Amino acid sequence: MALSASSCSGGKSGVAANSNEILVGHVGSLTGNEATFGISTENGVKLAFEEINASGGVKGKKLRLLSLDDQGKPEEAATAMTKLVAQNHVAAVLGEVASSRSIAMAPIAQRYQVPMISPTSTNPRVTQTGDYIFRVCFIDPFQGRVMAKFALDTLKAKKVAILRDVKNDYSVGLANFFTETFKAGGGTIVLDESYSAGDSDFKSQLTSIRAQNPDAIFAPGYYGDIALIMKQRVELGIKAPLLGGDGWDSPKLAEIAGSAMDGNYFSNHYSPDSTDPAVAKFVADYKKTYGGAAPDSMAALGYDAAKILADAMNRAKSLSGSDLRDAIAATKDYPAVTGKITLDKDRNAIKSAVVLETADSKYKYLTTVAP
Numbered sequence: 001m002a003l004s005a006s007s008c009s010g011g012k013s014g015v016a017a018n019s020n021e022i023l024v025g026h027v028g029s030l031t032g033n034e035a036t037f038g039i040s041t042e043n044g045v046k047l048a049f050e051e052i053n054a055s056g057g058v059k060g061k062k063l064r065l066l067s068l069d070d071q072g073k074p075e076e077a078a079t080a081m082t083k084l085v086a087q088n089h090v091a092a093v094l095g096e097v098a099s100s101r102s103i104a105m106a107p108i109a110q111r112y113q114v115p116m117i118s119p120t121s122t123n124p125r126v127t128q129t130g131d132y133i134f135r136v137c138f139i140d141p142f143q144g145r146v147m148a149k150f151a152l153d154t155l156k157a158k159k160v161a162i163l164r165d166v167k168n169d170y171s172v173g174l175a176n177f178f179t180e181t182f183k184a185g186g187g188t189i190v191l192d193e194s195y196s197a198g199d200s201d202f203k204s205q206l207t208s209i210r211a212q213n214p215d216a217i218f219a220p221g222y223y224g225d226i227a228l229i230m231k232q233r234v235e236l237g238i239k240a241p242l243l244g245g246d247g248w249d250s251p252k253l254a255e256i257a258g259s260a261m262d263g264n265y266f267s268n269h270y271s272p273d274s275t276d277p278a279v280a281k282f283v284a285d286y287k288k289t290y291g292g293a294a295p296d297s298m299a300a301l302g303y304d305a306a307k308i309l310a311d312a313m314n315r316a317k318s319l320s321g322s323d324l325r326d327a328i329a330a331t332k333d334y335p336a337v338t339g340k341i342t343l344d345k346d347r348n349a350i351k352s353a354v355v356l357e358t359a360d361s362k363y364k365y366l367t368t369v370a371p
Contacts, residue, residue: 021064022057022319024049024309025084027095027105032072033198033224036250037097037298041119042067043290044302045094048310051285058313066090074104081105085112091319092117094305097298098222099123099170106133113321115328117309119301120246120269123173127347132325134347136305136336137269138371140170143245144177146267146353146369147218151243152185154366155265157215161240162192163205163229165221174220174245182218190214197222202229203236210238220245227256234260241265249297254361261358269297270338271354271365282337297338304336 026045028038042065049063057063066088068080077096084090085108092115096102102121109116110130118126118135122143127133151157160182165171179189190212193205206229209217219229219242226248233242244266254261272283272294282303286295295303308331313319316327331343339351350371357364 020061022059022061022313023064023066023088023090024306025081025088025090025093025095026065026067027070027077027080027084027093027101028067028097029072029101030067030069032070034072034098034222034250036223036252036296037120038069038072040250040296040298041095041097041302043286044119044295044299044304045306047286047289047299048303048306050289052307052310058310059319063310070096070101072098072101074101077101078104078108081108081116085109085114090114091313092309092324094119094302094309096121098168099126099173100168102126103129103169106130109133113325115309115321115325117305117328119305120298121170122246123169124348125169125173131329131347132321134328134343136308136338136341136343136349136351137246137301138351138353139348140174140245141177142371143267143353144174144179145181146355147243147245147265148178148181148185148187149369150265150267150355151182151216151218152187155216155241157187159188159190159212159214160243161190161209161212161214161217163202163209163217163219163221164192164194165197165225166194167196168221170245170247171220171222175218178218178220178243195221195225197225199225200228202232206232206236206238209240210236214240216240216243218243220247222247223250223253224256227253227261230257230260230264246297249363251293251296253358259361261361264358265366266356266358267353267369268356268363269351269353270300271356271363272296272300273365276337278335279337300338304334304338304341307336308334308341 070077106129
């Protein structure tokens with residue numbers, strides 16, 4: 001279902017040259033260091049579109065997806081967004097996963113007045129760009145609070161070290177929000193170390209952290225770096241568990257880290273082990289469609305973003321930018337697979353988070369935290 005930008009030229013308001021179709025764009029990291037993020041999100045969107053189209057589509061028209069690869073680079077994400085809105089005239093854009101890339105895309109969507117829904121960008125700056133920018137995930141102030149309170153209340157941690165990716169808006173923001181809540185709760189940050197995405201040797205930072213003997217280490221990065229940090233933590237004999245955020249969620253984490261991933265904790269958007277019938281159906285359908293692979297949170301939120309967009313399209317007066325924007329903004333108590341979603345006045349999702357433990361090279365559900 002993924003198309004290149006040159007494969008189809010759109011008309012006004014996302015109605016394709018074939019008037020029986022509505023064009024929707026997707027921008028994701030289909031290749032590069034975070035390729036599983038883009039691939040999983042696209043899979044979730046495609047599954048949702050197939051279900052929507054099988055049920056009659058939107059306003060009697062089929063949804064058609066134009067998916068572009070940004071290779072995990074903000075500048076490529078901005079270029080892809082420009083192509084989708086200026087050349088293909090899509091009705092809306094789904095993406096990006098990573099906050100830094102969504103931040104690069106958002107001003108373009110705002111300028112062209114094309115609604116953009118990020119499935120999983122959690123940095124607050126994403127939606128602050130303007131009133132055409134939405135997300136269906138929680139934001140980092142909430143995620144940071146969840147993990148700080150988990151460290152304080154469940155792990156009884158009093159001393160925590162930070163290990164952040166200084167080139168990543170997501171990692172920097174989440175580390176700041178965690179630190180604020182942890183210190184307010186009486187905890188102490190004993191050391192704040194940093195690295196840059198793509199680094200492969202973290203032993204200097206981890207050795208410095210080991211010397212401080214923290215109760216836990218908060219490392220809110222992306223799975224590729226985190227997997228290596230997990231391995232090197234074990235090699236250095238560090239017993240303190242790693243804590244993180246939703247950027248950990250990828251099947252590649254276990255593939256790279258192996259048993260070194262065990263005994264750590266992170267916040268996430270949902271658990272595929274949920275007994276909720278809607279979640280169970282989604283997981284079963286996804287596995288059937290994609291060769292037995294369980295859907296990660298990127299897939300689930302890609303699915304939810306697509307479903308929320310289609311619901312808004314059906315409610316909208318028209319598919320013009322302002323009408324569709326207003327309909328998306330009115331989303332309330334939508335029964336998504338990652339939890340009931342309401343968009344607040346800042347176009348952020350009010351929803352729960354889950355805390356998962358990495359155990360036996362898998363994710364184990366621990367608890368759900370309400371907003």
